[in-house]
Amino acid sequence: xxxxxxxxxxxxxxxxxxxxxxxxxxxxxxxxxxxxxxxxxxxxxxxxxxxxxxxxxxxxxxxxxxxxxxxxxxxxxxxxxxxxxxxxxxxxxxxxxxxxxxxxxxxxxxxxxxxxxxxxxxxxxxxxxxxxxxxxxxxxxxxxxxxxxxxxx
Amino acid sequence: xxxxxxxxxxxxxxxxxxxxxxxxxxxxxxxxxxxxxxxxxxxxxxxxxxxxxxxxxxxxxxxxxxxxxxxxxxxxxxxxxxxxxxxxxxxxxxxxxxxxxxxxxxxxxxxxxxxxxxxxxxxxxxxxxxxxxxxxxxxxxxxxxxxxxxxxx
DNA sequence: GAATATTTGTAGCCATGGCTACAATTTGAC
DNA sequence: GTCAAATTGTAGCCATGGCTACAAATATTC
Numbered sequence: 001x002x003x004x005x006x007x008x009x010x011x012x013x014x015x016x017x018x019x020x021x022x023x024x025x026x027x028x029x030x031x032x033x034x035x036x037x038x039x040x041x042x043x044x045x046x047x048x049x050x051x052x053x054x055x056x057x058x059x060x061x062x063x064x065x066x067x068x069x070x071x072x073x074x075x076x077x078x079x080x081x082x083x084x085x086x087x088x089x090x091x092x093x094x095x096x097x098x099x100x101x102x103x104x105x106x107x108x109x110x111x112x113x114x115x116x117x118x119x120x121x122x123x124x125x126x127x128x129x130x131x132x133x134x135x136x137x138x139x140x141x142x143x144x145x146x147x148x149x150x151x152x153x
Numbered sequence: 154x155x156x157x158x159x160x161x162x163x164x165x166x167x168x169x170x171x172x173x174x175x176x177x178x179x180x181x182x183x184x185x186x187x188x189x190x191x192x193x194x195x196x197x198x199x200x201x202x203x204x205x206x207x208x209x210x211x212x213x214x215x216x217x218x219x220x221x222x223x224x225x226x227x228x229x230x231x232x233x234x235x236x237x238x239x240x241x242x243x244x245x246x247x248x249x250x251x252x253x254x255x256x257x258x259x260x261x262x263x264x265x266x267x268x269x270x271x272x273x274x275x276x277x278x279x280x281x282x283x284x285x286x287x288x289x290x291x292x293x294x295x296x297x298x299x300x301x302x303x304x305x306x
Numbered sequence: 307g308a309a310t311a312t313t314t315g316t317a318g319c320c321a322t323g324g325c326t327a328c329a330a331t332t333t334g335a336c
Numbered sequence: 337g338t339c340a341a342a343t344t345g346t347a348g349c350c351a352t353g354g355c356t357a358c359a360a361a362t363a364t365t366c
Binding site for chain 3: 033034037066067069070073074077088089
């Protein structure tokens with residue numbers, strides 16, 4: 001007895017979908033999400049250090065509007081992954097790797113913001129959208145952005 | 154006895170960072186991530202239904218290149234959130250809400266892809282980048298995208 | 307109709323990124 | 337030097353989205 005009488009015949013199934021492109025696309029998205037936090041954090045640390053000489057857990061907590069506990073845990077992970085360094089109760093520092101990623105991130109961020117401004121997006125919205133977009137823009141797209149911004153200037 | 158002798162004075166701390174913009178930005182990003190899965194799934198269901206008349210868990214598993222268990226759990230959640238409907242062992246259907254979101258998602262996706270193509274990004278990369286970007290583009294930016302694509306045509 | 311293959315569900319694990327509550331440490335002020 | 341305030345850490349909770357392994361249901365084939 002069928003639980004669902006409106007079931008189709010099996011012949012409708014089993015066609016493999018278009019191509020592996022679909023899967024590859026989503027693998028990329030998942031990979032992006034993994035590095036996203038690292039990039040956001042090193043960028044935030046660099047931002048704080050650009051203003052204050054010292055970066056503390058509370059600074060990042062304020063920056064991201066999350067609890068200090070969340071920051072603590074993420075900082076721990078990023079330490080084991082070699083982006084950050086700190087001693088117990090000490091300030092948060094960028095490793096060489098962290099600095100490199102921070103610079104790359106910051107550059108990418110600026111490229112996206114400038115591009116959005118160039119196509120007429122308001123500064124406020126450009127900042128917000130760039131924050132979300134920047135982790136998902138390939139180098140090819142990024143260079144098109146640069147090209148366009150240069151041309152529009 | 155200080156664990157960290159290079160500790161700064163408290164006076165360096167406590168300056169509230171620039172503005173609440175930072176936090177608002179990240180709140181947005183987090184909200185985006187919540188709806189991202191819903192949008193991806195209703196869009197995927199619509200895609201499958203456009204080709205096959207019936208959408209099953211396995212179809213989505215193939216689509217996203219994840220296990221059927223992952224799909225099952227997410228479909229459950231999206232059912233309780235009113236995007237999808239299905240009976241045990243039955244096919245997956247879009248609710249009214251699901252259909253609406255699917256259409257909106259699809260439209261947004263196309264807008265982003267077309268825009269990337271218009272600025273010279275290759276079709277392959279345009280598809281991949283759009284997948285990541287589309288959930289983070291505000292309506293303001295989206296309309297600038299449209300405007301540009303129209304003009305370039 | 308019985309056997310097999312496919313599909314779906316369930317149990318239970320993991321990592322990430324949220325949180326509150328409480329403990330420990332460090333700093334600043336008195 | 338002591339005490340209060342600020343900061344950080346720890347314990348333990350939650351939801352999401354991954355997974356494997358195994359069980360149950362459904363469909364296809366013989």
